[in-house]
Amino acid sequence: METLENYQLILEAGKTTTETALQLFDTLEAVSLDFMIGRWQGSGIDTNHPMDGLLETSNWYGKEFIDPENVHPLLFLDSQGNIFKVAPNPTAMNWVLKLPILKNDSLKPLLMLTNSFLKTEKSQARLRMMEYRGKVSATMVYDYLPINDSFRKVDENTVFGIMDFKNLPQPFFFVLRRCS
Numbered sequence: 501m502e503t504l505e506n507y508q509l510i511l512e513a514g515k516t517t518t519e520t521a522l523q524l525f526d527t528l529e530a531v532s533l534d535f536m537i538g539r540w541q542g543s544g545i546d547t548n549h550p551m552d553g554l555l556e557t558s559n560w561y562g563k564e565f566i567d568p569e570n571v572h573p574l575l576f577l578d579s580q581g582n583i584f585k586v587a588p589n590p591t592a593m594n595w596v597l598k599l600p601i602l603k604n605d606s607l608k609p610l611l612m613l614t615n616s617f618l619k620t621e622k623s624q625a626r627l628r629m630m631e632y633r634g635k636v637s638a639t640m641v642y643d644y645l646p647i648n649d650s651f652r653k654v655d656e657n658t659v660f661g662i663m664d665f666k667n668l669p670q671p672f673f674f675v676l677r678r679c680s
């Protein structure tokens with residue numbers, strides 16, 4: 501119960517330290533591939549990471565797991581509230597990470613325009629059972645980026661995710677909630 505209470509405090513605040521987020525992640529239960537199937541709505545957890553606020557500023561919606569071979573890692577909302585899929589692009593990601601203030605809403609139109617050029621219907625990732633931080637759990641492996649997203653169970657409809665990006669030493673944390 502302590503873990504769930506800690507999680508709720510972090511979720512309400514929307515931020516914590518990397519150390520606390522890692523401690524919480526390590527206490528959570530692993531999830532299976534089947535558990536992850538479906539569409540999930542996401543939100544970032546601020547840990548003073550270079551990507552904090554980037555997903556929210558760019559109208560990130562979440563992720564969709566069709567089956568282990570077909571995953572849409574980046575779902576976004578357009579200006580009318582429609583969900584569309586984006587192909588992660590290494591060049592665009594490196595460019596965006598160099599923007600001075602990612603949480604600045606003035607960047608939102610530019611980020612949304614960039615995403616509109618990267619629309620796709622093609623799967624951009626796979627789902628595998630992999631060991632990360634001592635537990636084997638469902639992990640999303642991007643097709644074209646050196647990124648793995650590992651997931652741990654908070655409850656039947658919520659997972660705590662950690663993005664392990666080879667080019668950044670600090671992990672990025674996020675929450676996914678199952679869509680009904």
